[in-house]
Amino acid sequence: MDAALVANKRNKEVVVRSVKRDKLLGFSSAVVLIIVLVGVLAPLIMPHDPISVSFADKVKPPSFQYPFGTDPLGRCVLSRVIQGTRTSLVAAAVIVSISGVGGVLVGLISGYKGGKADSLIMRSVDVMLAFPSIILAMALIVSMGPGLGSVIVALTLVHWTGYARLVRAEVLTLKESEFVEAARAMGNSSSRIIFKYILPNVIAPVMVMASLDIAHIVLSMASLSFLGLGAQPPEAEWGAMINQGREFIRTAPHVTLFPGLALMVTILAFSLLGDSLRDYFDPRLREGYIE
Amino acid sequence: MVTKQTTSPLLAIRGLITHFQVKETIVKAVDDVSLDIYPQEVLALVGETGCGKSVLALSILRLLPKNSQIEGSIRFNGVEILEASEEELRKLRGKEIGMIPQSxxxxxxxxxxxxxxxxxxxxxxxxxxxxxxxxxxxxxxxxxxxxxxxxxxxxxxxxxxxxxxxxxxxxxxxxxxPKLILVDEPTKGLDAVLRKEVVTMLGEEAAENRSSMLLITHDFSVAAVLADRIAVMYAGEIVEMGSAAEILEKPGHPYTQSLLDSLPGRGFKPIRGFSPSLSSLPAGCRFQPRCRDACPDCSALHPKIALTGANHYVRCFLC
Structure with a gap:
């Protein structure tokens, strides 16, 4: 009877935890979905042209015509925030997919081959990680000339190392696992083993990392644009917009407030998504898991 | 038990040495092992944990880690496995030589x-x-x-x-x-009922496919049911090899005798001491520190494996 009660209580705890987790996953993915929709539909939902200048309307507070007000050049802040969503998401998607795929491939090769190739790759990763990533990115951008293109190239070059490390560590344990040994004993070639047996087993942690990475990249990009290294005028980008509104922060806080809020919500949503995905992929937190 | 030794062997291992380099030390997992497996024959390889049984099986498939060195000769069906290319090996693995893994x-x-x-x-x-x-x-x-x-x-x-x-x-x-099936500890982690089922199933499968089988186990009762011949391994060496009936009834080597005496049905007497580390083996006979019949010769000289009866080999001075 006692044991049954304890088991019952435990089950309840597991259920409560998993419902909580599912709620967070649902909420964060809904917010991410909305952000993505805003980015995709940007040209359709913008009330004004985000780059057309109108000196008659400069630094106007939020009104019915301009829900988020206007910036020092009389441009609609709402339209620019929407356009900025698109800029940030496209850049983040490009950076995450290139650095993710590249990093995963490098990690697979490094972990599976081992030996000299592994040492060479991992030492160069260590060198990359020895620099603060934002400073390394700044140096790269300065050498290429400021602009969104340079930001994408620089952040891609900085971010692949994380994936390479993560995947290599996973591969090192997986390649010694018995099912991989069994696969080899069945006559599978190395490439089949890497792509059919090892890769599917590293996808979950990579997805979690990618989601957290998007948040990180959006922030890095905004920082670089704030410093004038990223998006160049008149492009709409959150970091650049905050920089432009900096002088007016006392008299017209809406110019910096709204892009700042957009930045915050986006980063929070992707971080929460990453966290809840990590819980979701953890079998110990699954419903019905028996220890 | 049919002796099929008139035909040529399917698998012939001669002087196989598999060593691992671990930092400064050399671990001699398989040391100078020679054995034959004939078509449709079941050879059981019996020994304690860590005596090199599984390494021997992995050597046959050449699935060893990079820090291993392998010498000698493994001929399978006329092909020298130690000289085969990776591509040839891939075609052998799973097709000609099947493996049933441990866990x-x-x-x-x-x-x-x-x-x-x-x-x-x-x-x-x-x-x-x-x-x-x-x-x-x-x-x-x-x-x-x-x-x-x-x-x-x-x-x-x-x-x-x-x-x-x-x-x-x-x-x-x-x-x-496959012509040869390598079975590594088929009864590991199974309960008594399941163990019996698995053993029966393995016997039936080998017969069905007319395959030979290398059965790796530490359990004499499994070997007794399935094997035509038994090879006993200790610290990387084969210490005794012969027909299953003879090994079980008239074991020649003191180690085999002690192993059989340690079975629950046959006395339940433990063997004193521990099996030696494969990186620092005792001088002379490897079993000598634990042997109940050791004599001064045993700690000085390393015995060679010798024929003592019809196809019955023992590595002991029998003093």
Whole structure:
């Protein structure tokens, strides 16, 4: 009877935890979905042209015509925030997919081959990680000339190392696992083993990392644009917009407030998504898991 | 028990040495092992944990880690395995030499359906279409008495019980009707009832496919049921080899005698001491520190394996 009660209580705890987790996953993915929709539909939902200048309307507070007000050049802040969503998401998607795929491939090769190739790759990763990533990115951008293109190239070059490390560590344990040994004993070639047996087993942690990475990249990009290294005028980008509104922060806080809020919500949503995905992929937190 | 020694052996191992370099020390996992396996014969390799049994099996498939050195000769069906290219080896593995790995719990890919995994073995080595391969898997599962075979194909490993996973692994090992099946500790982690079933199943599969079998086990009772011949391994060496009946009834080597005496049905007497580390072996005979019949010669000289009866080899001075 006692044991049954304890088991019952435990089950309840597991259920409560998993419902909580599912709620967070649902909420964060809904917010991410909305952000993505805003980015995709940007040209359709913008009330004004985000780059057309109108000196008659400069630094106007939020009104019915301009829900988020206007910036020092009389441009609609709402339209620019929407356009900025698109800029940030496209850049983040490009950076995450290139650095993710590249990093995963490098990690697979490094972990599976081992030996000299592994040492060479991992030492160069260590060198990359020895620099603060934002400073390394700044140096790269300065050498290429400021602009969104340079930001994408620089952040891609900085971010692949994380994936390479993560995947290599996973591969090192997986390649010694018995099912991989069994696969080899069945006559599978190395490439089949890497792509059919090892890769599917590293996808979950990579997805979690990618989601957290998007948040990180959006922030890095905004920082670089704030410093004038990223998006160049008149492009709409959150970091650049905050920089432009900096002088007016006392008299017209809406110019910096709204892009700042957009930045915050986006980063929070992707971080929460990453966290809840990590819980979701953890079998110990699954419903019905028996220890 | 039929002696099939008139034909030429299917697998002939001569002077096989497999060493591992671990930092500064050399671990002699397999040291100067010679043995033959004849067509349709079951050879049981019996020994304690860590005596090099599994390394011997992995040497036959050349699936050893990079820090290993391997010498000697392994001829399978006329092919020298130690000189074969990676491509030739790939064609041997799974097709000519099947392997049934040690632990059913971790030897299947957790992310793929079991039917897919068995089908893959067939499609790697035979020009079978997807549909034919599926049919073949259903046949295999049916023969191995996996309940509801067509449905079980779509299960993931974690949805199956230990006994069912063992059956899936056996079906992968025998899928291509290999000439030789390497079976590594088939009864590890199974309860008594299941153990009996698995042993029966292995015997039937070997007979069905007319395969030879190298059965690696530490359990004499498993060897007694399945084996035609038994080789006893101690600290990387074969210390005794002969027909199963003779080894079980008239063991020549003190180690074999002690092992048999330690069985629950035959005295339950433990062997004193521990098996030596493979990186620092005792001088002379390797079993000498634990041997109940050791004489001064034993700690000075290393005995050679010698014929003592009809096809019965013993590595002992028998003093």
């Amino acid at each position: 059913q719990a971790t030897s299947l890919n957790p992310l793929l359906k079991v039917g897919w995994q068995v089908r893959e073995v067939l499609q790697l080595h035979k020009t079978l279409g997807k549909f034919e391969a599926r049919e073949k898997v259903v046949k295999l599962f049916t023969r191995l008495q996996l309940p509801d075979p067509a449905k079980k194909m779509n299960y993931y490993p974690h949805q199956l019980s230990g006994g069912m996973r063992q059956r899936v692994l056996v079906s992968m090992g025998v899928a291509c009707q």
